Amino acid sequence: MARVNNWQLGREMSYWYPEARPQKQFAAVFDTNKCIACQTCTLACKTTWTSGKGQEYMLWNNVETKPYGSYPLAYDLKLLEMLNGQQWNGNKYEGQTIFESAPAGERVLGWRPEQQDYAYPNVGEDDCAGQVDHGQFLSLPHMNWFFYLARICNHCTYPACLASCPRGSIYKRPEDGIVLVDQGRCRGYQECVRGCPYKKVFFNPMTGTSEKCIACFPKIEQGIQPQCFVNCIGKIRLAGWISKPGQVRADNPIDYLVHIRKVALPLFPQFGLEPNVYYIPPIHAPVSFNKQLFGPGAGEAVKTYRNAMNDPDLAGLLCLFGSTEMVVSRFSRQGDSVTGFDERGSAVVRVPLREPVHVRPAVDTKNQLVRINCP
Amino acid sequence: MKYAVFILAIISAACSRPQKTVNEVVAVSAAKLPMDPADRAWDNAPAHIARMIPQDLVEPRLMTPSTQQVTIRSITNGAEIAFRLEWEDPDSNDLPGPAKMVDACAVQIPEKIEKDLPEPQMGQEGKRVQVTYWRADWQAAVNGRGDTIRDIYPNASIDHYPFESKPLEPGSGEQKEMAMLYAPARALGNIRGGPRTVPVEDLVATGPGTLTPGPPLGANGRGVHGKTGWSVVISRRLPEGLAPNQRSHAAFAIWQGAKQEAGARKMRTGWIPLVRRGS
Structure with a gap:
């Protein structure tokens, strides 16, 4: 194995191949606080890419309710248990990644979901078991909170699916970092399904090959955000490019949120893949849970996010989420408005930090009537 | 005995x-x-x-x-x-x-x-x-064995395949072409599953x-x-x-x-x- 730099772990780690970062890396930020689990993203993806035979069970995009939801079933818990409790020391991960803890004869520490594990994509939906008049019927570790976690392929810098494939059928595009399964070369061994800790590679029993999220690369190549982004009702998503470590740009929306303000964090960084979908953690979930999912910076990230209303640049950037179909490569705030620019530097969207509020009096004195809210 | x-x-x-x-x-x-x-x-x-x-x-x-x-x-x-x-x-x-x-x-x-x-x-x-x-x-x-999901999962319930819906005529060139969009491995000639003449x-x-x-x-x-x-x-x-x-x-x-x-x-x-x- 090679030694590579994983900035999310604050250290070097072992990986199957030498470090080879792409010229540009596709990345995204999801604001968990805005997601309402309407599953429009899920259907946007489903109708676009996975309506074929053998793809019926596949959800390249899914939204699960944390803490109990998961698709496939317990994908996260199983691996966390296999890792058997690992430790961070400040911002440095001192535990073992799934590459470093690979058993003898394996490329990564992994497991393969069975068919029934895919049977309940919405398991745990809205489960929070809060206070009721006659006392709680159940006593569970997480009682009075939940949040929605939207997930796609993380197009990782160090993909475990790619490392797991014994025949090099999975590749990371040098031009944009998107991770793809070569459908002409895959022989359906399902090693990638076993290796991906996020379980975002799916075996198609009709074609006999494994398939996965392609980050809507035909759209990305035209500077347009993927289907699950542009169809998001809650405007929780922003697609863009994350710079290489040491080349961070303050006017790059992803860099600003991830590297500068550190308000958006990777999902399960401890697995060691350097995933490139980043999450603004939920403000109502316990810090300990957030830290398990998003790493040691989760507490500070919530504080920064809570203060966004007093933080015009951050608030402005958050206003760009869902504001345009185009990929915003650069942003700039001028006073009370923020502008997003595409890769060529053309302004593609301008939005105010605060929408004007119009209060319509309940009593219309001019017309001598009282307005009501129902037709 | x-x-x-x-x-x-x-x-x-x-x-x-x-x-x-x-x-x-x-x-x-x-x-x-x-x-x-x-x-x-x-x-x-x-x-x-x-x-x-x-x-x-x-x-x-x-x-x-x-x-x-x-x-x-x-x-x-x-x-x-x-x-x-x-x-x-x-x-x-x-x-x-x-x-x-x-x-x-x-x-x-x-x-x-x-x-x-x-x-x-x-x-x-x-x-x-x-x-x-x-x-x-x-x-x-x-x-x-047939080439449908029910041949693999007999109890499967299928709502809709876009490539098997009107106005596409079953078996027509247009219909087959659209079906290939949803089976990229087959479209590339990588016949890992489906109909075969030899095993x-x-x-x-x-x-x-x-x-x-x-x-x-x-x-x-x-x-x-x-x-x-x-x-x-x-x-x-x-x-x-x-x-x-x-x-x-x-x-x-x-x-x-x-x-x-x-x-x-x-x-x-x-x-x-x-x-x-x-x-």
């Missing part, structure tokens, strides 16, 4: 042909290749019993040995060569799916007869090997991880699962230069789907001498 059983046992032993075992794979001549694994013509070919070892040279390795041995017989008609592989496997696994692997076997032969053999594990650069690969799900397709494929390799479709060698096959395991016939064109009484080599691999074996996770043999008998 005791004597009757004893006499019956003696008669039975006398009637069944003793299994001739040899320490190499001997391809005997016949006018016609028997493609049915149960064809009595196979009794004329001596059996070679090959001990199998786990693939433990490259990751992912097979860490728990499964198939202990494979019994190999071979027949040639002078233009093609057929092998019958028999191994114990009480479970027939011919349905693919998530975490569901299928039973399979393969015959590997050096592309050229040379003094220095290629690496037994998938060959090496400059020393290509030819692999003829059979799979149980492909056999099921050849035997008549085998011709492959070549120059080392682990390099397996790729090779020049057509007319491969064919037929596998039947019995009470104790599989009996599979694999045929292909006679290896180049394998004249009567000449030697080449062959290696064999077995995958048990029930044990999650696929790809590199397999039981294999080393090179075994392959001799063509007859004129």
Whole structure:
């Protein structure tokens, strides 16, 4: 194995191949606080890419309710248990990644979901078991909170699916970092399904090959955000490019949120893949849970996010989420408005930090009537 | 009664042909290749019993040995060569799916007869090997299993496929073209699943991880699962230069789907001498 730099772990780690970062890396930020689990993203993806035979069970995009939801079933818990409790020391991960803890004869520490594990994509939906008049019927570790976690392929810098494939059928595009399964070369061994800790590679029993999220690369190549982004009702998503470590740009929306303000964090960084979908953690979930999912910076990230209303640049950037179909490569705030620019530097969207509020009096004195809210 | 059983046992032993075992794979001549694994013509070919070892040279390795041995017989008609592989496997696994692997076997032969053999594990650069690969799900397709999700999941409920909806006419060019959009592997000619005319494929390799479709060698096959395991016939064109009484080599691999074996996770043999008998 090679030694590579994983900035999310604050250290070097072992990986199957030498470090080879792409010229540009596709990345995204999801604001968990805005997601309402309407599953429009899920259907946007489903109708676009996975309506074929053998793809019926596949959800390249899914939204699960944390803490109990998961698709496939317990994908996260199983691996966390296999890792058997690992430790961070400040911002440095001192535990073992799934590459470093690979058993003898394996490329990564992994497991393969069975068919029934895919049977309940919405398991745990809205489960929070809060206070009721006659006392709680159940006593569970997480009682009075939940949040929605939207997930796609993380197009990782160090993909475990790619490392797991014994025949090099999975590749990371040098031009944009998107991770793809070569459908002409895959022989359906399902090693990638076993290796991906996020379980975002799916075996198609009709074609006999494994398939996965392609980050809507035909759209990305035209500077347009993927289907699950542009169809998001809650405007929780922003697609863009994350710079290489040491080349961070303050006017790059992803860099600003991830590297500068550190308000958006990777999902399960401890697995060691350097995933490139980043999450603004939920403000109502316990810090300990957030830290398990998003790493040691989760507490500070919530504080920064809570203060966004007093933080015009951050608030402005958050206003760009869902504001345009185009990929915003650069942003700039001028006073009370923020502008997003595409890769060529053309302004593609301008939005105010605060929408004007119009209060319509309940009593219309001019017309001598009282307005009501129902037709 | 005791004597009757004893006499019956003696008669039975006398009637069944003793299994001739040899320490190499001997391809005997016949006018016609028997493609049915149960064809009595196979009794004329001596059996070679090959001990199998786990693939433990490259990751992912097979860490728990499964198939202990494979019994190999071979027949040639002078233009093609057929092998019958028999191994114990009480479970027939011919349905693919998530975490569901299928039973399979393969015959590997050096592309050229040379003094220095290629690496037994998938060959090496400059020393290509030819692999003829059979799979149980492909056999099921050849035997008549359909190409719908209900053929794999009988209770599946299908709401809608966009490529099977009006105004597209079933079987029309437009309809087939649209269906391919939702089956990218098939569109690229990578026929891992679905309709097949033969349950085998011709492959070549120059080392682990390099397996790729090779020049057509007319491969064919037929596998039947019995009470104790599989009996599979694999045929292909006679290896180049394998004249009567000449030697080449062959290696064999077995995958048990029930044990999650696929790809590199397999039981294999080393090179075994392959001799063509007859004129």
